[in-house]
Amino acid sequence: MTAERFSSTPRGRRARRGFFDRAAPGLARALLGATVTVRSGDGAVRSVRIVEVEAYVRGDPASHAYRGPTRRNRSMFSRPGTLYVYRIHQVVCANLVARRGEAVLLRAGAAEGVPPREASGPGRLCRFLGITIADDGTDVVDGGRVELRLPPVARRSIRTGPRVGIRKAVDRPLRFALADEPAVSRPRLRA
DNA sequence: GAAAAGATTACCT
């Protein structure tokens, strides 16, 4: 079983800096349907189409950036398009930095021929793509091993709801997902 | 230096 077997061909144009440089909720919606591709050292490539995300914004007590830069979260204050990867319990989770201090958590992805569960949830998504803590701080705009592509897909309906696993600002509707995607984690979201 | 908390997951009833 090879990694290539599960990869899908990246399509569309590569996202540029300006795509990321905006408030996180707008970036979150724009990321739905985009493709994340990770190239490993041995040449293996894995991609997923993003189907579920969460936005973390300025003044947001649930955000890792709320209390200012620390050793862990410093990537959140880096350039738009930077990857912010952090460890939680036994897994890692990946965010894409929006305007400085804001970020979008990648919660679920889908890939051809892959059971939806494989990339459902932020930890499983990173495990499937091979993203590790070493990828923290990577720039996805400027030619790293992680890149983001924006396929010219038709606009699809987006569902919204509260974020998962947080203790503060629990009611803010900053979770976004594509409708009718099996990989989207529970609880279900409304239109 | 110690303790608590955590943007999770898997497995339990």
Add this chain to the structure above:
DNA sequence: GGTAATCTTTTCC
């Protein structure tokens, strides 16, 4: 539905 696993970062003394 609930909870334990398990470990790093942050915070507090």
